[in-house]
Amino acid sequence: MSQPLWQPSRSQIEATQMYALMQRINKEYGTSLEDYTDLHAWSIDNLEAFWALVWEDSGVVAQRRGESVLARPDAMPGARWFPEAQLNYAANLLQRRDDHPALVVCDERGRRRTLSYAELYVQVAKLAHALKASGVTEGDRVAGFVPNSEHAIIGMLAAASIGAVWSSCSPDFGFSGVLDRFGQIQPKVLIATDGYTWNGKSIDTRERIAQISDAIESLVQVVVFPFLEDDPDISVIGKAVTWKAYLDNDAQEIEFAQETFDHPLYIVYSSGTTGAPKCIIHSAGGTLLQHLKEHRLHTDLRQDDVLFYYTTCGWMMWNWLVSGLACGATLVLFDGSPFSPEPDVLWKLTEQEGITVFGTSAKYIAACEKEGLTPGKQHNLDALRAILSTGSALAHESFDYVYRDIKQDLLLASISGGTDIVSCFALGCPIRPVYRGQLQCRGLGMAVDVFDDDGTPLREEKGELVCTRPFPSMPIGFWNDPEGERYMEAYFDDFPGIWAHGDYAEITAEDGLIIHGRSDAVLNPGGIRIGTAEIYRQVEKVEGVLESLCIGQEWNDDVRVVLFIRLREGMTLDDELRDEIKRTVRANTSPRHVPAKIIQVADIPRTLSGKIVELAVRNVVHGQPVKNKDALANPEALKFYQDLPDLQK
Template sequence: MTQPLWQPTAAAIESSPLRAFMQRVNERYQQSLSHYEDLHQWSVVNPEEFWEMMWEFGEVVAAEQGSRVLENADRMPGARWFPEARLNFAENLLRFRDDRTAVVSLREDGQRVSLTFAQLHDQVAQIALALEQAGVVPGDRVAGFVPNCHYALMAMLATASLGAIWSSCSPDFGFNGVLDRFGQIQPKVLFATDGYLYNGKRINSLPRVAEIADALDGLEQVVVFPFLETHPDISSIQKAVLWDDFRIPDAREIDFAELPFDHPLYIMYSSGTTGVPKCIVHSAGGTLLQHLKEHQLHTSLTRDDTLFYYTTCGWMMWNWLVSGLAVGATLVLFDGSPFAPEPKTLWDMAEREGVTVFGTSAKYIAACEKAGLKPGQTHHLPKLRAILSTGSPLSHESFDYVYRDIKPDLLLASISGGTDIISCFALGCPTRPVYRGQLQCRGLGMDVQVYNEQGQPVVGEKGELVCVQPFPSMPIGFWNDPDGSRYRAAYFERFDNIWAHGDYAEITPEDGMIIHGRSDAVLNPGGVRIGTAEIYRQVEKVEAVLEALCIGQDWKDDVRVVLFVRMKEGFTLDEGLKKRIRETIKAETTPRHVPSKIIQVADIPRTLSGKIVELAVREVVHGRPVKNQDALANPETLQLFANLPEL
């Protein structure tokens, strides 16, 4: 029997919002649910009752709820949730208007801005009225080329209050990367920054903002907020105005537009590594209800929490983070390098701000261990009760590291979902144990299963992660996809009327999940399907290796596994180290996992949100063009993989 790394106390289980929700279900529907698996099963058998109860439990602010919960329940896509409801997303996030701290906005150089809920409401009111006077109406697009800061948050909330659609990129995106995204949606207003800080450098954004503004058809207004300079010179940017000159200073109230549940709220983007990014449209009601569920039931978030997630405005975790305002939690926004000016920066921040829920990536946790950080010894973190990790699978060794060197008594939740659903399929559960290498549970109301090649549900076997029933945070569709064909092709072609997410996964005997990597990156030597995460987990154990990337190379009518490694400073890949890597992989997996070739590279290509790109490297190795290099943060690294003599 697998031993847990952590278990919640009986008192913690009993006082959790999840337990309160379960008791409410028991009373309302004469149930006797006692464990998480009981509640999950009830939620997928009774989706209408579950989501209606979540609306009530989350105290959704709405002009109207309506009597119907779900139309076309048997259609994916095509199901409609709460078809009679009228609500406003921003109104729900701004429901509190008191003197408690709503948001703390931090830069890597230590600059700190704090706003109360009352101040946040009033400042959003000033921008909302200015947008309204600029002619912004429901359905218009408002874009943000912005760092993760309070200005970005206020611009988004003001946009949503009017029923306009928010879409954002972080300012490290190149010109073509921005145009590939915003050029498709034609925003009426662009919010931008004069610059940003990263790794000790001050980067001026204004020349790029001017270039973007010139290139966007239909753009009527550019609003620049001061991030580097107090009074930036914006004379080179057409239709530009400074934030303080744009806002209406005496505005205090917000006229929230009450709109349908499925009214568009956000346009998000796929990574774009295989072509122009897909513009994924998410609804106000679906996003709100799903985030309330994930925050309250899966993370136990309340008004007493301080929620931090290391993210940029170009990653969906920013959208997930800011929804924490709906439960009255304090948000911590941080912009800059997580390792500047030194590796312990974010732990200093967590101690100083009293962070209770610390969100980050698997890559960051692995990097902290490689850097020798031991926050449990060097920092005072009494309030920290949960660490969330996403972006890629969290290795078994990183689980050990967190409980050994950060804090033994906390919930470590490896969570997984994506931009496609602006939420999670599998995530944390405050009433369950944490097992090494596992995501704790499948999300409530999410009928998530793993299908084998024959389309049959399996447990304890690897297969395709699917969701077999509709859920509220499914996209409304893709932008500029009038017949829905691109949307259907993306998720519903593999299995009819079933969402296929593109993850290679496994349901464990403990009813947790393991994500083995992306389905399209699965290796297939000798016909055996291997998830890349299985190999990465072993390579991370080798001290000399900083990070790795693995592909399958077509070779002699089969596929051979090729492993690229980036070494820590001072180390070189020699035959002895290759042998050690191979032995480490073979000892914990199978001989088929062992790479035929191990090659040292100076760097590894990543998307703008920090994910490694196996597919792009595979294309280069096979001499095929990579369609959209603007989607990469470091496209020049692809040349490191071209025409290698070893291959």
């Protein structure tokens, strides 16, 4: 057994909501649960009882819960949670109506705004009224092209309050990236920003919004809010109205639509590895209940907490962050570069706002160490009690850095799940120790395991991360997949009746989890999942590029995007062409998609059916064997990727 980096005291353990739940179970069910291992096993063996307790202890607001907790419990997919329930997600996030701060909104320009719970409620009421006046009804889509500001949260809550479906992406996505997403779901209303700021630069988005407005025929209204300018000129945008004008009504109350537990709440997007991104639909009840469990039990979130997560509105951690309102906590939002205007801007924010739970990416923590930041010495972090990290595996050295240079007495929770489940499979545990390099635990009510290729459970060996029993936040489907064929293919092809997540993982001797990476070819620079198809579609617009192949190369404790291109005969890659490729990728996707290295090759390996083989190339670049060269039509092409000098620097 390893030595823990942090161990909660007995008094800390007994003060947690997780410990209180364990004592309630012991009393009501005659059990003798002593630790997390016991509690997790009970939650899996008693799924219906466990999730009913989460509902009760979290105080879910609902018109009715009903008697049934789980219909068709052995169907996966196909199980239905709380099939008789009637509730509204937004009503649960807007329970609190007092002057306590709901949102503290900051950005890299140093601006700060606050909204109390009472003020937030009124803003949502006004927008909900306006959406109804625009003809938005239950099931219609409302899209957000939005920075991480109060407007995004107000937009989502207003849509959810009337039973509409919210979908968002960040404003650094180019026109093609937005159209690949919103073009599929055909929103009725688009809420958008006039621009955003990144690393000291202001980027105007109004021309892109005009393109989007013209391209999506379903739109009846585009609502533009000021972010760069106080009163932006929006005359170039068709169907546009200002935020201020749109919310100019007398509404003060919200009539929350009462929906089924599995009513659509969010549409989020896969990375687009094999084509256009998949549109993943998540339910109101499943999202709410799963997030309540993760916030209250795994994060021990309470009304007096101040919760922060550095995220964009295109990452599911934004959806996760927003649910913190259901606990009555204060959310701190920040938009912009995490190192602008100063490298320690987020740690200044932590001190200034008294942040108690600080969430970020593994890349950010590693970057802080490389910058030589010592937040624990430079700032008063007395209020901080937990740091959450996700997006990629948190390096062992980053665990050391946190406890050495940030704070010794805190819970460091490396967490992992994803867009597919809008939540976590593995996460923090306030009643367990923290071990270097490990995620503390598999989530309560989540029958998470690691299988070999034959479906045999593994311990202390690497294998496929799976979930063997239903859970509330399973997607209710994909958009435009009426028979569920793509949904089944995405998660249930490898092990019928068992969710295969696509992560390469290991359950440790301490019953923690290590994520060793993705099982497929998804790129993951800085913890942001990127699909190669999104890059290919842009690169191959460039004159002279015949085809391309993209991989993620492990480099300096991160992953960098490497692009290989095959050019027309007689052409040679030069700085001008390299810059054109980068500009094209950046303009139509996002800055994170831009390759760190672009290399010309003579041939690109492919399967007998003509598909390019990213995984084989990635293995060659990393000096690993290619297992099945017989499946390649041109295996000799792999020699072009061996020992490339450009990839050693």
